[in-house]
Amino acid sequence: MPEVPGAEPRIVLETRDVGKQYKLDGVEVNALRGVSIAIHSGEMVSIMGPSGSGKSTLMHIVGLLDRPTTGQVILEGDDISNLSPNQLAELRNKYIGFVFQSFNLLARTSAQANVELPLVYAGVSGTDRARRATDALERVGLGNRMGHFSSQLSGGQQQRVAIARALVNNPSIVLADEPTGNLDSRSGIEVMAMLQDLNAQGITVVLVTHDDRIARHAERVIRVFDGRVQAEEIVQNRVLAAQELAALPAEEVAG
Amino acid sequence: MNFAESFRIALRALNANKARSILTMLGVVIGVAAVILLVGIGTGVQDEITGQVEGLGSNLLFIVPGQYGGGMGGDQAPPSRRFTLEDSDLLARRVPGVDAVVPVLQAGSTVKRGNRSVRVVVAAANEQGGEVFSGTLAGGRGYRKSEVQAAARVVAIGSTVRDTLFPGQDPVGKTVTLEGQRFMVVGYYESMGGGLAGDQDSQVYIPVTTAQRVFNLNYINTIVVKANDPARIEVVKADLRRVLTPRYGEEFTVFTQEQTLGLLSDLLGTLTYMLAGIAGISLLVGGIGIMNIMLVSVSERTREIGIRKAVGARTYDILSQFVIEAVGLSVLGGIIGISIGWGGAALMAKFTPVPTNVTPWAVATAFFFAAGVGVFFGVYPAWKASQLDPIVALRYE
Ligand SMILES: Nc1ncnc2c1ncn2[C@@H]1O[C@H](COP(=O)(O)OP(=O)(O)OP(=O)(O)O)[C@@H](O)[C@H]1O
Numbered sequence: 001m002p003e004v005p006g007a008e009p010r011i012v013l014e015t016r017d018v019g020k021q022y023k024l025d026g027v028e029v030n031a032l033r034g035v036s037i038a039i040h041s042g043e044m045v046s047i048m049g050p051s052g053s054g055k056s057t058l059m060h061i062v063g064l065l066d067r068p069t070t071g072q073v074i075l076e077g078d079d080i081s082n083l084s085p086n087q088l089a090e091l092r093n094k095y096i097g098f099v100f101q102s103f104n105l106l107a108r109t110s111a112q113a114n115v116e117l118p119l120v121y122a123g124v125s126g127t128d129r130a131r132r133a134t135d136a137l138e139r140v141g142l143g144n145r146m147g148h149f150s151s152q153l154s155g156g157q158q159q160r161v162a163i164a165r166a167l168v169n170n171p172s173i174v175l176a177d178e179p180t181g182n183l184d185s186r187s188g189i190e191v192m193a194m195l196q197d198l199n200a201q202g203i204t205v206v207l208v209t210h211d212d213r214i215a216r217h218a219e220r221v222i223r224v225f226d227g228r229v230q231a232e233e234i235v236q237n238r239v240l241a242a243q244e245l246a247a248l249p250a251e252e253v254a255g
Numbered sequence: 256m257n258f259a260e261s262f263r264i265a266l267r268a269l270n271a272n273k274a275r276s277i278l279t280m281l282g283v284v285i286g287v288a289a290v291i292l293l294v295g296i297g298t299g300v301q302d303e304i305t306g307q308v309e310g311l312g313s314n315l316l317f318i319v320p321g322q323y324g325g326g327m328g329g330d331q332a333p334p335s336r337r338f339t340l341e342d343s344d345l346l347a348r349r350v351p352g353v354d355a356v357v358p359v360l361q362a363g364s365t366v367k368r369g370n371r372s373v374r375v376v377v378a379a380a381n382e383q384g385g386e387v388f389s390g391t392l393a394g395g396r397g398y399r400k401s402e403v404q405a406a407a408r409v410v411a412i413g414s415t416v417r418d419t420l421f422p423g424q425d426p427v428g429k430t431v432t433l434e435g436q437r438f439m440v441v442g443y444y445e446s447m448g449g450g451l452a453g454d455q456d457s458q459v460y461i462p463v464t465t466a467q468r469v470f471n472l473n474y475i476n477t478i479v480v481k482a483n484d485p486a487r488i489e490v491v492k493a494d495l496r497r498v499l500t501p502r503y504g505e506e507f508t509v510f511t512q513e514q515t516l517g518l519l520s521d522l523l524g525t526l527t528y529m530l531a532g533i534a535g536i537s538l539l540v541g542g543i544g545i546m547n548i549m550l551v552s553v554s555e556r557t558r559e560i561g562i563r564k565a566v567g568a569r570t571y572d573i574l575s576q577f578v579i580e581a582v583g584l585s586v587l588g589g590i591i592g593i594s595i596g597w598g599g600a601a602l603m604a605k606f607t608p609v610p611t612n613v614t615p616w617a618v619a620t621a622f623f624f625a626a627g628v629g630v631f632f633g634v635y636p637a638w639k640a641s642q643l644d645p646i647v648a649l650r651y652e
């Protein structure tokens with residue numbers, strides 16, 4: 001952790017008493033009921049809870065994809081409650097990288113072009129874009145798959161392309177919602193190793209999962225239940241994906 | 256994101272769905288081709304007819320009995336009194352500054368030779384007729400003044416008449432039968448092509464005096480006057496009126512070439528606009544096709560829109576992407592349509608008697624109209640796409 005020991009690390013993102021209600025056929029669903037959390041620069045945090053507890057809802061709000069019904073979201077010290085959709089889009093582009101359970105890559109589009117996408121909307125010029133996308137893909141070990149379409153890649157590879165896309169614009173924070181949910185165990189461990197590796201390089205990672213074992217890859221776990229924060233704890237025996245990978249029976253390593 | 260980027264994204268999307276893009280474009284292609292072709296025909300016909308009228312010379316005046324207003328027919332009274340040869344003689348003597356005064360009588364008839372016959376229009380005039388009728392002698396001569404005075408039965412024939420009655424022969428000096436009378440052929444004309452102003456190749460030319468005799472008429476239809484200076488045409492017109500008014504009052508009308516042309520181009524212009532309108536409707540239908548496909552495309556690509564928004568696409572990034580897609584389709588369709596319409600018009604002019612003229616004005620209008628159709632029908636689907644909520648779009652299956 002690249003921090004001065006003893007100093008309180010900077011808060012990148014914070015929610016204050018965030019509530020989210022959905023109205024379905026006149027029935028109100030309280031997905032979140034007053035959630036206050038803080039994400040510090042450089043840390044790796046898990047948001048954990050059972051299905052339907054509001055994890056994804058929280059992640060969407062934290063990721064500025066959705067707005068809370070009540071409460072505030074503060075990104076890099078600024079309240080984003082009153083911003084327009086276009087301003088939110090610009091903040092997402094600049095500060096936030098997403099990794100989704102279902103990858104969410106553009107179909108019929110090369111890995112390279114997928115990774116370039118945030119840079120396109122950031123207005124980065126063509127050559128610069130290509131260079132940065134190549135760097136990001138190399139960082140996730142896909143330097144040799146840049147021209148492949150998403151459909152020509154394995155699930156694990158697709159998720160790594162998604163991670164490269166999340167990284168490419170140097171965000172303050174990477175949000176990953178069940179990033180291993182659609183992967184076999186080996187690919188899942190590889191993706192977790194990658195996220196831990198990135199975190200070790202100083203990138204802030206928020207991991208959303210219902211799986212206790214996956215959650216323990218982080219340094220800190222925020223337990224969510226029924227739209228509330230139930231507990232926050234420091235992980236004692238942090239799972240290190242790199243060690244798990246080494247312990248797996250030898251197999252040709254994908255990628 | 257800049258325009259070039261939106262353009263690239265749009266092109267890639269069109270390319271990814273080639274068959275659909277082509278089919279969508281087809282509506283615009285057909286619409287634009289129809290506009291270009293029909294307007295080309297309209298303009299071509301207009302040019303040819305006005306060209307033929309102009310070819311007669313800009314110093315001609317036409318005098319007809321009866322009163323004609325400025326309107327396009329319908330309001331003219333039937334001529335109460337017709338002109339006679341005396342009138343044309345009087346004009347020739349009393350009006351200065353004219354090269355020719357030509358009395359014209361026209362009638363339909365049949366010309367026979369042996370067992371062959373052909374329907375013709377008999378155009379009868381005096382020896383100055385050649386000054387006001389277009390047409391070039393291919394052989395022989397026109398009738399002479401002495402033959403007009405003597406009401407001689409001589410005839411000069413158009414090329415269709417010649418080809419029908421004298422296939423592969425020289426008709427000069429031979430005889431034909433017209434209204435039961437024997438006429439000697441003195442000359443024949445070159446083919447003028449199947450002009451739309453009337454088939455001049457099916458005409459025969461005889462002296463007006465002879466025509467009055469064989470048709471048993473004492474009047475003439477029209478008097479055509481050729482002024483020797485086009486600049487003085489209004490003066491000549493006033494002189495003609497001065498001479499004829501004591502005899503006919505207001506019951507005659509003098510048309511100048513310019514007036515005739517004006518009437519003609521009004522009529523033909525209206526026709527061209529009507530053709531353009533009809534073709535324009537098909538272009539509109541093409542536009543609705545674009546809108547339809549764009550709407551399908553937007554809902555099909557909801558997830559893509561969600562992904563783009565999640566990584567930072569703003570409203571206008573999405574909007575411009577889809578508008579450019581629609582405009583790209585319509586502009587490309589427009590270009591192809593123009594090529595097809597233009598090519599079709601050229602082929603038509605070459606292989607059919609229908610004249611065509613594709614003007615830059617028509618091409619530019621069709622092109623910008625097509626692009627406009629793309630913008631107009633593309634904006635709504637694009638706007639719908641740009642307004643999608645990122646979460647809803649991402650969840651879309
Ligand atoms: N768009 C929506 N409209 C109505 N209700 C919704 C909507 N999205 C989420 N909810 C409700 O909010 C609650 C929390 O949903 P959320 O997706 O955040 O759960 P989750 O913790 O991510 O669950 P999972 O682990 O299954 O992904 C659920 O009860 C869900 O039904």
Ligand SMILES: [Mg+2]
Pocket residue numbers: 055056057
């Ligand atoms: Mg979820």
